[in-house]
Amino acid sequence: MRFMIIVKADKNSEAGVLPDQKILSEMGKFNEQLVKAGVMLAGEGLHPSSKGARMRFSGTKRTVIDGPFTESKELIAGFWLWQVKSKDEAIEWLKRAPFDGGTEVEIRQVFEADDFGPALTPELRAQEERVRAQAARQARKT
């Protein structure tokens, strides 16, 4: 399963202020652990919203405004993409990240290709896999 781990912006990130060497170093080590575990798919930082823009869609109208977007509480400063077996594993990995001071990081599951159908719970999916496996065995016999 794939998860997007979203780090929200704060005053410092929006001002382009970098974290201190110690945090950077710890983050570097954390990233290294993720790579060594085969979990890391991608990790990126975003430039402050002052360099960005927003586009609003309404019918055929497109309205563009330039950043910064100071009123938004959900600005993104960076993200990871991780490949793990479950949301719980994503949580356990995230707990090892060197954040502090009230930082809140969001975990969002990515849609997989076969998600675009009726919603499948892990139980239903396991059941579906069993059915498919059974069918495949049958097919091989014929």
Next chain:
Amino acid sequence: MRFMMLVIPKAYENAKADFVPSAELVAKMTKYNESLTKAGVLLGLEGLTPPVRAARVKFSGGKAKATDGPFTEAKELVGGYWMIQAKSKQEAVEWATRAPMLDGDIIEVRQVQEIEDFPEDVRKAAGR
């Protein structure tokens, strides 16, 4: 330069756990994705499951605590993104204009940081 086109869908203000985009929207998205691919600008894309299925981890006092969604106070949560290669913010914005969005949706265009954007000592500290 790399840019993220972050989709902030209106539907995610109150989408249920079993939400999936309509077949019609998926078809339009597929066409759009093809246009990005053909132009050689597509670097990645993901659709995110609705916020009600999210989790959050809060870090304070050296401890980390996880909570499950929904996070009712949160507005403007991201629902997906494209990452593209573009010569300028204007070009990225132009691509965003062509994305198949619904009324009330927002696309936020943000430039991705490159390692070269950082001074030497910072890159060293981060282990690069």
Next chain:
Amino acid sequence: MASDAHRAIEAVWRIESARLIAGLARMVGDVGVAEDLAQDALVAALEQWPASGVPDNPGAWLMTTAKRRGIDQLRRKQMLERKHAELGTELEARQETAPDLDAAIDDQIGDDLLSLIFTACHPVLTTEARTALTLRLLGGLTTEEIARAFLVPTATIAQRIVRAKRTLAAARVPFEVPRGADLGARLASVLEVIYLVFNEGYSATAGDEWVRPALCEDALRLGRILAELVPQEPEVHGLVALMEIQASRLRARVGPAGEPILLLDQDRARWDQLLVRRGLAALDRAAAPGGAYGPYTLQAAIAACHARALTPEETDWTRITALYDALAQLAPSPIVELNRAVAYGMAFGPSPGLEIVDALTSEPALKDYHLLPAVRGDLLKKLGRFAEARAEFERAASLTHNARERALLLARAAQA
């Protein structure tokens, strides 16, 4: 509540179990015993953590608990005094520290993990045994999950794993990383296991119509871990590159009716560009040392040619023929020859392609392989030999088990 805690513990297990087993195996010299001790620690965690919460350093907690039980067990079983003393000293000598790690400890963990990988993939075991043991000890999969992956009963896998551990113990396989000249051959055995798992998920065994992305993910994860443990080995990066690029196509490989879609017919907008980029980056690491490409790296390079082409028309077929020529020298097989024929056909015209295919018509391994007549039919059609082409497509249709594919081949026969 309890089930929340259990899921968290399962997640911790997936993160920690391989290292735990590896570290214990280093101490006791036996992977079977190591896994038992690790499982004991898991049981203890399941008993205690729901109430106490997951500890700050779960890996260290599990290791300490496992060690303690190991010592208890040894005392109870009254092992030979010398062994006991050795072990006792070993266990005391290893201090568990928090993981803001000493590079030395990091190296040791890496070494232990690598030893575990090589042990699980030891050539004294059958391929099936190696695969089951690797998925169990390194992939953290349950016996049931492994059984489901290979479509065999759970009991079969359970037995396979028990026997594998016994075989390793009986053969006194040392828990270590192979050295010097040995490393290459032993590594090949590891890569074989990983790619076997990947293929189970990617294209599975004949007749199986569905891809199983979770297995591809398991294999990719193992490959990536290995790449970080032995970064100086180009073929490991080659295998990772191959898997990343192939995995990038998972969403495009299967049609709505479950029929496989050939590479040249796939919707490239569905190729996962993140995985493509990761694959190309891994290929750079494989190619870097400046030596000759090994078989996995060659296959990855071929996959990369396709990955770089925005449309099938932009494919660098000439380069692909060169890569297949090299692969045919290094790791010849009928399938490689067939693919080489297709590449030659695309790069230099149907005649050169047909020449290569014709040499394969009496190849016993391809006797019932529907793609052989399909490829031949395609080349014949391009040469204007329509009657022969039609016969070949019909033959291909008769050989495939897949109804949708059969229909497509019959349609091509009709059009020839």
